[in-house]
Amino acid sequence: MKIDFANLQHQHNLYKEEIEEAILKVARNCNFIMGNEVQELEKSLEEFTGAKYAVSCSNGTDALLLAMMALGIGVGDEVITTPFTFIATAETIAFLGATPVFVDIDEKTYNIDPSKIEAAITPKTKAIIPVSLYGQPADMDAIKTIADKYSHSHSKPHKISIIIDGAQSFGSTYNGITDSALGDISTTSFFPAKPLGCYGDGGAVFTNDEELANKMKSLRLHGQTKRYHHKYIGMGGRLDTIQAAVLNVKLKYYPKDLALRQEVADKYSVSLSGQCELKNIITPALTPHTTSAWAQYSIRVKSDHVHTSHPHSSRRDELQEKLKEQGIPTAVHYPMPLHLQECFTYLGYKKGDFPISEIVSDEIMSLPMNPYVTDEEIGYIVGNLQHI
Numbered sequence: 001m002k003i004d005f006a007n008l009q010h011q012h013n014l015y016k017e018e019i020e021e022a023i024l025k026v027a028r029n030c031n032f033i034m035g036n037e038v039q040e041l042e043k044s045l046e047e048f049t050g051a052k053y054a055v056s057c058s059n060g061t062d063a064l065l066l067a068m069m070a071l072g073i074g075v076g077d078e079v080i081t082t083p084f085t086f087i088a089t090a091e092t093i094a095f096l097g098a099t100p101v102f103v104d105i106d107e108k109t110y111n112i113d114p115s116k117i118e119a120a121i122t123p124k125t126k127a128i129i130p131v132s133l134y135g136q137p138a139d140m141d142a143i144k145t146i147a148d149k150y151s152h153s154h155s156k157p158h159k160i161s162i163i164i165d166g167a168q169s170f171g172s173t174y175n176g177i178t179d180s181a182l183g184d185i186s187t188t189s190f191f192p193a194k195p196l197g198c199y200g201d202g203g204a205v206f207t208n209d210e211e212l213a214n215k216m217k218s219l220r221l222h223g224q225t226k227r228y229h230h231k232y233i234g235m236g237g238r239l240d241t242i243q244a245a246v247l248n249v250k251l252k253y254y255p256k257d258l259a260l261r262q263e264v265a266d267k268y269s270v271s272l273s274g275q276c277e278l279k280n281i282i283t284p285a286l287t288p289h290t291t292s293a294w295a296q297y298s299i300r301v302k303s304d305h306v307h308t309s310h311p312h313s314s315r316r317d318e319l320q321e322k323l324k325e326q327g328i329p330t331a332v333h334y335p336m337p338l339h340l341q342e343c344f345t346y347l348g349y350k351k352g353d354f355p356i357s358e359i360v361s362d363e364i365m366s367l368p369m370n371p372y373v374t375d376e377e378i379g380y381i382v383g384n385l386q387h388i
């Protein structure tokens with residue numbers, strides 16, 4: 001059997017006529033930049049997420065930049081985030097001249113551990129960026145309580161803002177609210193392999209604050225307030241009309257995709273937990289008041305070396321090889337926590353500083369995940385996992 005990890009081809013085939021027609025329409029109209037499809041998409045995104053304002057942009061990385069630029073984050077500021085995320089979360093903090101301050105993750109959800117945030121707050125802390133890793137929002141009540149406590153205890157204008165990096169979690173909810181509507185600003189990515197993907201790069205920022213929304217709209221257009229009049233130092237951060245046209249079609253079907261992803265995740269979990277041979281495998285933990293967009297279904301393959309040193313080749317690595325031989329693609333999100341990345345050497349962190357992130361990086365492995373994984377495929381994958 002040969003299994004596809006994200007199965008983008010299947011999805012294209014499903015909506016082929018509509019998507020190709022939408023792309024052709026943009027080509028015929030030649031409204032490639034900020035065409036009507038972009039405004040149409042933003043309106044639909046607002047309706048879908050419940051956020052008052054949705055501002056589309058070039059990708060999920062620029063979305064983070066726009067969010068921090070709108071909040072005036074820059075040199076001398078500190079921004080707290082998790083080291084167990086994609087590089088963009090922390091890279092953008094550093095790119096703006098601010099300092100990423102890492103806080104370890106919760107061992108069950110792999111999201112930032114709120115109980116460790118307070119110790120990292122200083123008078124320079126401007127924002128906290130929780131990442132909704134693999135699609136599941138972090139413990140937002142606890143994070144908001146901390147941000148509020150410190151915002152009020154410092155003299156104004158000190159405020160600790162919350163920016164949710166929702167690149168992997170579009171459509172997820174926390175206490176019934178989408179994570180796009182939860183932060184002071186939330187971001188997402190429409191990278192093709194994301195739960196809602198376009199046909200190239202794309203992203204969006206969300207906020208309930210009109211002032212921030214207007215500033216981000218301006219910042220994505222070189223900081224202009226009217227043509228060739230520039231109030232801010234901004235960037236070229238627009239979403240292409242063609243990408244908006246694709247997203248307008250795909251967003252209509254997205255609730256169904258989310259439900260199918262949930263079904264696939266449930267089937268994996270039931271199937272895996274029914275196997276007593278799989279004592280070395282830990283399935284994903286969803287906290288009760290959250291729903292996940294299931295960008296990834298990531299399991300932990302426990303190593304014997306846990307709590308000692310980094311293994312050179314973990315049980316996870318060996319398993320990945322074996323699965324590959326059986327036609328089962330897997331991926332590791334992510335093999336090295338950010339505090340150990342070469343580009344962040346200057347921050348002065350060392351191995352051992354964030355032990356949970358380090359252990360999970362050695363053990364995590366994502367199984368094929370998309371709305372179309374079949375029962376037969378799940379059976380085949382789980383069957384092969386038993387032979388480790």
Ligand SMILES: Cc1ncc(COP(=O)(O)O)c(C=O)c1O
Binds near residue numbers: 060062131202203
């Ligand atoms: C957590 C996280 N943040 C940010 C990004 C950046 O998004 P993009 O690739 O659209 O720039 C990604 C994408 O992989 C991500 O997973």
